[in-house]
Amino acid sequence: MEPDLPYLGERHSRWTLWASLFARGLILGSLAIAAWFGLNALPDSINPFSPIELTSDVGALTNLKLRLLQPRYEACLATIKRRSISIERKEIVSTEKGCGMEKGIVLKQSPLIHGSQLELTCGLGAALLIWERNIVVPESEALLGSPVTRVRTFGTYSCRNVNHAKAGRRSAHAEGRAIDIAGFDLADGRKISVLKDWGKDTPEGRFLAQVHDGACSVFNVVLGPEYNALHKNHFHLDMSLWSVCK
Numbered sequence: 418m419e420p421d422l423p424y425l426g427e428r429h430s431r432w433t434l435w436a437s438l439f440a441r442g443l444i445l446g447s448l449a450i451a452a453w454f455g456l457n458a459l460p461d462s463i464n465p466f467s468p469i470e471l472t473s474d475v476g477a478l479t480n481l482k483l484r485l486l487q488p489r490y491e492a493c494l495a496t497i498k499r500r501s502i503s504i505e506r507k508e509i510v511s512t513e514k515g516c517g518m519e520k521g522i523v524l525k526q527s528p529l530i531h532g533s534q535l536e537l538t539c540g541l542g543a544a545l546l547i548w549e550r551n552i553v554v555p556e557s558e559a560l561l562g563s564p565v566t567r568v569r570t571f572g573t574y575s576c577r578n579v580n581h582a583k584a585g586r587r588s589a590h591a592e593g594r595a596i597d598i599a600g601f602d603l604a605d606g607r608k609i610s611v612l613k614d615w616g617k618d619t620p621e622g623r624f625l626a627q628v629h630d631g632a633c634s635v636f637n638v639v640l641g642p643e644y645n646a647l648h649k650n651h652f653h654l655d656m657s658l659w660s661v662c663k
């Protein structure tokens with residue numbers, strides 16, 4: 418019997434090894450499947466692997482996802498077109514130093530009226546449409562009892578310096594990366610104005626505060642009346658690289 422013992426032992430240890438490897442594989446596989454389903458079950462706003470959609474709830478990752486989408490022009494165009502919003506490609510070539518717009522769009526028709534067809538970068542367009550759909554309209558319904566139907570703007574692309582100064586650095590508007598929002602019109606006819614309603618303890622004032630703060634989760638730069646006197650009548654919403662929320 419003695420010669421058989423080492424043989425049995427070797428066989429036994431080989432089986433133990435295979436069983437242990439199989440068990441480990443099973444555990445790792447289960448964890449991977451659980452992680453995959455877990456991530457898929459997460460809302461887009463907190464799922465780092467899902468691409469941003471205009472319908473995605475605004476959350477902690479919204480701004481980061483928009484920053485990643487911004488340089489990807491074709492993906493950005495597709496994201497907007499998936500929601501049946503009418504846009505056209507737009508490039509502005511300027512002979513002025515620091516002016517001109519690459520990766521731009523003309524926003525021809527969207528769920529809210531803007532008064533005119535906006536010319537802006539695709540990244541800013543996607544951010545604007547997400548802010549309007551997921552923050553502006555729901556907040557107007559919740560706080561004012563009527564949805565916003567029109568966003569009044571002071572414009573997007575403009576070849577100029579910061580604060581319209583004669584000298585100094587170019588504004589984000591000079592590359593189509595910024596939009597100025599002056600107010601909102603509601604379906605029931607009321608008009609909300611940044612100049613008249615900002616800072617007031619009224620439903621209109623609280624609505625403006627909510628949409629301003631909400632913009633900070635979407636856009637890279639948000640400047641309102643608290644920033645300086647030049648912004649007392651509008652919100653400057655901007656997709657430049659740095660982050661400001663004032």
Ligand SMILES: [Zn+2]
Nearest residue numbers: 595596597653
């Ligand atoms: Zn501006």
